[in-house]
Amino acid sequence: MHKIKSVTAKLYEWTGPTVPPLANFCTNASDALPDFGASSRDKMDSFRFHQWLVCEVETEDGLVGIGNAALCPPLIKETIERYLAPLVIGHDPHDYAYLWEKMYRVTHAWGRKGVGMTAISAVDIAIWDLLGKIHNQPVFKLLGGRTKDRIPCYYSKLYAADLDTMQQEAQTWYDKGFTMFKSRFGYGPRDGTRGVVENLKRVEAVREVIGYDCDLMLEAYMGWNVDYAKRIIPKLEKYQPRWLEEPVIADDIDGYSQLNAGPIPISGGEHEFSLLGFKQLLDAKAVSVIQYDTNRVGGITAAQKINALAEAYQVPVIPHAGQMHNYHLTMANFNCPMSEWFPVFDVEIGNELFYYIFKGDPEAVDGFLQLDDNTPGLGIELDDAHLDNFRIS
Numbered sequence: 001m002h003k004i005k006s007v008t009a010k011l012y013e014w015t016g017p018t019v020p021p022l023a024n025f026c027t028n029a030s031d032a033l034p035d036f037g038a039s040s041r042d043k044m045d046s047f048r049f050h051q052w053l054v055c056e057v058e059t060e061d062g063l064v065g066i067g068n069a070a071l072c073p074p075l076i077k078e079t080i081e082r083y084l085a086p087l088v089i090g091h092d093p094h095d096y097a098y099l100w101e102k103m104y105r106v107t108h109a110w111g112r113k114g115v116g117m118t119a120i121s122a123v124d125i126a127i128w129d130l131l132g133k134i135h136n137q138p139v140f141k142l143l144g145g146r147t148k149d150r151i152p153c154y155y156s157k158l159y160a161a162d163l164d165t166m167q168q169e170a171q172t173w174y175d176k177g178f179t180m181f182k183s184r185f186g187y188g189p190r191d192g193t194r195g196v197v198e199n200l201k202r203v204e205a206v207r208e209v210i211g212y213d214c215d216l217m218l219e220a221y222m223g224w225n226v227d228y229a230k231r232i233i234p235k236l237e238k239y240q241p242r243w244l245e246e247p248v249i250a251d252d253i254d255g256y257s258q259l260n261a262g263p264i265p266i267s268g269g270e271h272e273f274s275l276l277g278f279k280q281l282l283d284a285k286a287v288s289v290i291q292y293d294t295n296r297v298g299g300i301t302a303a304q305k306i307n308a309l310a311e312a313y314q315v316p317v318i319p320h321a322g323q324m325h326n327y328h329l330t331m332a333n334f335n336c337p338m339s340e341w342f343p344v345f346d347v348e349i350g351n352e353l354f355y356y357i358f359k360g361d362p363e364a365v366d367g368f369l370q371l372d373d374n375t376p377g378l379g380i381e382l383d384d385a386h387l388d389n390f391r392i393s
């Protein structure tokens with residue numbers, strides 16, 4: 001039997017250079033807050049994150065599984081070390097379903113969603129990486145195997161900027177063979193009608209470059225409200241977006257349902273957690289596309305249950321963010337038609353940190369990703385090439 005000997009949680013804090021984001025580069029939930037003269041408040045501070053959590057689960061025979069989390073890493077570290085590690089040490093990682101339930105139920109009074117479930121996700125992903133290494137198989141082979149030749153992926157960046165910049169970016173990646181793109185809105189309710197016009201101009205500019213035989217997805221990152229979305233959706237319709245992502249805050253399930261009944265499919269779920277959270281969204285017909293993030297939703301164990309549930313509702317799952325933990329699930333599930341893919345850039349928002357901490361994530365080629373049949377586990381390792389730019393604790 002392979003017994004878990006230790007669970008460690010390391011906080012990676014980026015201390016290297018960062019690209020300062022432009023004003024209005026993406027709406028977010030904090031936009032609704034008035035400033036009350038506190039001009040120093042950074043409107044993007046709830047959006048940007050320059051920390052990551054790495055979780056390592058080691059067996060008595062020296063195999064190490066790697067998991068990770070990007071939501072609120074300092075609290076995830078504390079949660080894993082103080083509460084979760086003692087629950088899994090001494091157990092066989094093959095008992096992942098029991099271990100998941102144990103972590104979930106023991107922390108239930110205060111865990112459930114947010115920090116608690118994100119911490120469980122990091123441990124669970126590490127356990128699955130470990131299982132792959134124990135069996136000398138890539139994780140997707142343990143989840144259902146290959147359901148696609150390769151994974152179609154969509155280019156996900158195009159933050160709101162001046163029109164030329166956005167068009168150049170779209171052109172660059174269109175020329176590299178991408179046929180699916182996601183761009184971000186920079187303006188919301190506080191920007192009034194002028195902001196509506198600014199939003200529409202940018203959608204039109206991207207469409208001008210990619211045409212109408214490519215998919216365009218639009219993202220509001222919870223920065224709107226139902227009223228604003230209802231006013232702008234009729235104006236967006238002619239640009240034929242494949243989906244409109246997170247138009248309102250994650251808890252407003254009824255708001256999602258109202259909007260999803262309209263002409264543009266609504267997507268969401270990157271801020272929703274566990275099987276029952278997604279059952280609520282599906283029962284309410286709140287989303288037409290599910291976008292859980294494996295390193296938040298409860299890890300691979302929870303993601304697989306949601307995949308089965310969503311398939312029964314005929315709602316596709318397209319996990320939030322690129323990154324290996326999401327790609328393996330996409331490869332192994334018929335109901336996951338594609339992956340999101342963040343290009344490798346200088347550190348700006350924080351999504352990029354994954355590429356600086358780990359190596360092994362596949363590069364998109366012609367708009368597709370490939371996973372290797374012969375690399376055991378998730379196929380990522382810690383990369384020491386950028387350690388000078390991290391403070392690790």
Ligand SMILES: [Mg+2]
Pocket residue numbers: 219221245246270320
């Ligand atoms: Mg999103």
